[in-house]
Amino acid sequence: MTWRLILKRTVLFALLLLTAALIGCGTSSTSSTVNQAIQTTLDNQTDYFDFGSSDAETTGGVTVFQSSSESYSWYRHIGSPATPAYTIISQDSANAVVKVVRSVEGTLYYHLTPGSVKRVKYFSQEITRYAQLTSANNGTTWSLAQLSPAVAKSTKQTPTLGIGSVPCDVTMSKVVLSSDGTVIAEVTVEASVGGPWINLSSIPKVRRGSTIEVTVYAAAEGGYKPLVYIWPSLKTVFRAPLNKESPAGVFSGAANFLTVSSTETTGIKQLYIGVFNSGTLSDTTSPYDYGGWHLLYQVE
Numbered sequence: 001m002t003w004r005l006i007l008k009r010t011v012l013f014a015l016l017l018l019t020a021a022l023i024g025c026g027t028s029s030t031s032s033t034v035n036q037a038i039q040t041t042l043d044n045q046t047d048y049f050d051f052g053s054s055d056a057e058t059t060g061g062v063t064v065f066q067s068s069s070e071s072y073s074w075y076r077h078i079g080s081p082a083t084p085a086y087t088i089i090s091q092d093s094a095n096a097v098v099k100v101v102r103s104v105e106g107t108l109y110y111h112l113t114p115g116s117v118k119r120v121k122y123f124s125q126e127i128t129r130y131a132q133l134t135s136a137n138n139g140t141t142w143s144l145a146q147l148s149p150a151v152a153k154s155t156k157q158t159p160t161l162g163i164g165s166v167p168c169d170v171t172m173s174k175v176v177l178s179s180d181g182t183v184i185a186e187v188t189v190e191a192s193v194g195g196p197w198i199n200l201s202s203i204p205k206v207r208r209g210s211t212i213e214v215t216v217y218a219a220a221e222g223g224y225k226p227l228v229y230i231w232p233s234l235k236t237v238f239r240a241p242l243n244k245e246s247p248a249g250v251f252s253g254a255a256n257f258l259t260v261s262s263t264e265t266t267g268i269k270q271l272y273i274g275v276f277n278s279g280t281l282s283d284t285t286s287p288y289d290y291g292g293w294h295l296l297y298q299v300e
């Protein structure tokens with residue numbers, strides 16, 4: 001065997017080992033490099049990674065009064081969200097799990113008592129949601145199969161407009177969605193790499209003309225009370241706050257059920273369920289403190 005043949009075989013063997021190593025790394029490790037076909041699929045469905053609509057003072061956004069002693073009222077203006085950032089958690093030729101992160105900045109307007117001067121705080125908020133995609137043609141094209149509930153948190157303390165949000169100290173331990181008295185969904189943990197997953201082929205369904213009841217379990221620290229509210233993505237409902245408070249930390253209320261209009265367009269919707277503590281509004285100098293879950297449902 002000549003030295004040239006030995007050299008060729010050595011080089012070929014080294015190339016095979018390098019190729020195997022690269023393939024192994026690409027299928028098992030987290031990577032910031034996203035397959036273009038996967039990115040296109042997610043870019044075409046960015047509504048799943050949104051923050052809900054802004055409140056408007058003229059449409060009832062400031063009529064939320066907790067009690068005679070704490071007559072808070074508030075509404076939020078949400079700015080233009082940043083482009084979603086994608087990170088591959090795992091991927092092979094047929095399945096992929098992607099972490100999606102998106103941020104936004106905005107303004108919290110509030111009144112401490114009815115008719116009092118309007119005060120302002122700013123916020124920076126970030127949502128994280130995991131997406132599971134599948135491919136039937138060896139990764140050439142992809143379809144979105146499952147989503148985790150999106151988790152929203154306050155982030156940086158100095159948004160563009162000024163000092164604002166801090167990491168949230170209010171924790172939601174469970175959210176229950178019911179329709180006309182029947183439980184259609186229950187989420188008890190925040191999203192992670194392993195879910196919990198919502199299958200897009202069998203998401204919770206609500207009939208047009210029915211009601212959606214929402215029960216939120218939440219607790220705040222430092223003696224404050226959680227303030228819980230909802231932005232439903234329905235044409236006919238802007239925001240429905242949950243005002244009933246109890247020592248067990250359950251927030252609901254028959255007066256705040258969401259009625260789905262009989263003319264509502266069918267399709268996939270989202271509930272943006274947010275919480276912050278009462279100290280956020282009673283303290284006029286401390287930053288805004290927020291956390292929330294975004295849950296999917298479908299109007300039939």
